[in-house]
Amino acid sequence: MRARSNHDEAVPAGASLACSALLYVGTATGNVRFVEMVEKVLARHAPELAHRPTAYSTLTLVLDSVVRGVPMVVVSGSKDDPLLKAARRLADPSVMVVSTEDGVHAEYLTGKTGKPGAYVCANQTCQAPVLDEAALSDALSRSGLLASVAKPR
Numbered sequence: 001m002r003a004r005s006n007h008d009e010a011v012p013a014g015a016s017l018a019c020s021a022l023l024y025v026g027t028a029t030g031n032v033r034f035v036e037m038v039e040k041v042l043a044r045h046a047p048e049l050a051h052r053p054t055a056y057s058t059l060t061l062v063l064d065s066v067v068r069g070v071p072m073v074v075v076s077g078s079k080d081d082p083l084l085k086a087a088r089r090l091a092d093p094s095v096m097v098v099s100t101e102d103g104v105h106a107e108y109l110t111g112k113t114g115k116p117g118a119y120v121c122a123n124q125t126c127q128a129p130v131l132d133e134a135a136l137s138d139a140l141s142r143s144g145l146l147a148s149v150a151k152p153r
Contacts, residue, residue: 008057042066061094071092071145072120073087076100076116077116083136084097084099086136091145095140120145122143
């Protein structure tokens, strides 16, 4: 059994992991209540984050995602689309990869349904759609969202 700790050790703090999950689920579903809960935790820990950010590395990453927006790749197509599989293989693990069939919050789907391609979204802005794996890799790289080591096919 591990004693409760608000800062990260060898294993990230549970509250930090919960905040990360709530932020991603809140973003994907449009449930602002989840995002507000994350913001409250961040506000409560703001002094510690400012003075010792490395002790709260997971929570610092959550703060970064709140400020810049959750990085995301939205693929307009089915769950079996080869571009969706490529996005899941190529994107950094911090990037949310979804298809338009996943029931993602409508804000991210505006203008994307019916048009083929993958949209790389960072800093709350989506790039023009890309239509193949090479272009997707290039778009992820330009956005700083390409995994340092791509997963095998």
